[in-house]
Amino acid sequence: MTGSCLCGAVRYRVNGPLRPVIACHCTQCRKTSGHHVAATSAPRDSVEIAGQVNWYRSSPAARRGFCPVCGSNLFWDGPGTHLSIFAGTLDGDPxxxxxxxxxxADKGAYYEIEGPLPRADGADPELTTQVS
Ligand SMILES: [Zn+2]
Ligand SMILES: [Zn+2]
Known part of the structure; x- marks a missing residue:
């Protein structure tokens, strides 16, 4: 599986299994993406990144990776063994x-979360650590 930012200056390849995609509606994800984030994840050592990623330390526990040229949000790197990958940056069908x-609980006031999928008010390890 491969992916890239909008301009192509950052490209990456994932050699491991991808987790199902989870939408995060937290304030940081809203601010960084302009809406909400939808992210998969993979074991950190299975992700090969080519090109320069700029890392923004968004909290004491995590940093966010983006392309310094086009600004695409690519990665969320927090505690644990997995790197979160913003699903819209993957090429093709992942x-x-x-x-x-x-x-x-932190979602924007301007939209509703529709559909039957599980929802958590905050963090949910059951959702974010599952790997297919
Ligand atoms: Zn770029
Ligand atoms: Zn979030």
């Missing part, structure tokens, strides 16, 4: 699908 919503 095989995994949206499987739930987290931090729903």
């Amino acid at each position: 095989g995994v699908r949206l499987a739930g919503h987290i931090f729903c």
